[in-house]
Amino acid sequence: MTGVLPVTLEESTKTVQALLHSGKEYVCVMKLHSDASEKRVNEVLKEFEDTIYQRPPLRASVKRQLRTRKIYYIDFLEKEERNVLFQVGCEGGTYIRKLCYDVGEVLGCGAHMQELRRTRAGPFVENSETFVTLHDVAYWFIEWQQHKDESTLRKFIQPMETALTLVPKVYIRDSAVDAICHGANLTAPGVLSLETGINNGALVAVLTLKGEAIALAKTFASTEEILNMEHGVVAKTERVLLPRGTYPRVWKSGEK
């Protein structure tokens, strides 16, 4: 299988959690085991839109327990004899091989996955300037080592904040940053601005006004509630991304 595979370097590996929750998009060739009309295939694919149930396949890296996955959209693209091309936007952890098998069962003729290409992993898409091959990586890295021109690095490496593009954001004061870097929870006075659509219990990215990622956190309140809060804990720090001491320490340590 080919396509979009975000590779996180050293420290940015901590953002993988956010990427796994950001959804995927694939283009897939499904092979039917006997003839079915284009209209019928189209109808059956549409039946798989919304929530589906899947049991992970025998060869899977997770527990084989029936679980639900969201199919955001599934669009029929083309059919040539028994080959069906379709595009699907789905939640991370959806098995497309399994989806093809199940589509085949509903059609009654049987089907299997023939070819798969990932066209999107969260914020990362193909058809973008940042999309590079292993050859590009090797080439630009040697180029960088020889000339030390920093613009070369930017041709094939994106800042880790790119991986957090689809995670709702909370911007905080400089004075609140270092406490978060030490693992403290985010409190209301530190919050400067935040994005709409945050629910209680949501994963958010906590950022400085410069746009640097400080941490991933789980909220205790919604956007509206946080906007009206004057004190109290707003989010629990889950994963610290910024090193301690980047911003000055202005908080007092608690009494023991």
Added chain:
Amino acid sequence: MPKSLAPWEIERKLMVKTEDKTNVRYGHKPEERPAEEYMRYGVINLDKPAGPTSHEVAAWVKRILNLKQVGHGGTLEA
């Protein structure tokens, strides 16, 4: 039940609670990090070739760039 939107279909607006400034003496804008740091805090939007597994591809990137650790966002089976 309303159709659920893909994460990339959701539009969000920024709501301001209070205004403040950031001190230029601390930290960096992500795109202005010094080179070594920029790499260690970087992500590659890689086109995975057919054949090797996601793990193998990540391991190649690690070797090419001479890094200690790399990860990948979601296995794309071989």
